[in-house]
Amino acid sequence: MRVHLDEPKCVASGQCVLAAPDVFDQRDEDGVAILLDETPAGDLLDGVREAAAICPAAAIRLVAE
Template sequence: MHVELDEPKCVAAGQCVLAAPEVFDQRDEDGIAVLLTDTPSPELHDGVREAAVVCPAAAIRLTDK
């Protein structure tokens, strides 16, 4: 799995951080999501998929590696 985050689309809802805190974080100054790793380990894939589904801005894109 490869994860892409379109930061300009992010609305700082934080849903990705709740779903996959090992993969996403938020900047302190504006709450915009930050991608911690673009190639999460297999045990994190379910959470990352959930993050992509619940993102209100559709700012997360997942592709096969």
Template sequence: MRVELDEPKCVASGQCVVAAPEVFDQRDDDGVAILLDEEPAAGLHDGVREAAAVCPAAAIRLVER
């Protein structure tokens, strides 16, 4: 799996960080999401899928391989 984050679309809700803290973080100054791992390990895929599903701005795109 490859993860793509469209930072300009992010509304800083933090739901991705709650769902997959190993893969997402937030900037301190404005709360916009930061992608920590573009190709997370298989054990993290469920959390990343949840993060994409709950993102209110649809700023997370998953490319399944």
């Protein structure tokens, strides 16, 4: 599974970082999310799915490969 983060849509809520800290982080200057791992391992996918579901800006999209 591939993770796509639409940074311009991000509202810097940080929910993705809380749900999947090994996959997402936030920029120090503005809090916008950054993607650390575009193709996370299987054990991280539950957190990534949760991050996508709770993102208030719908900025996270999961793409099956």
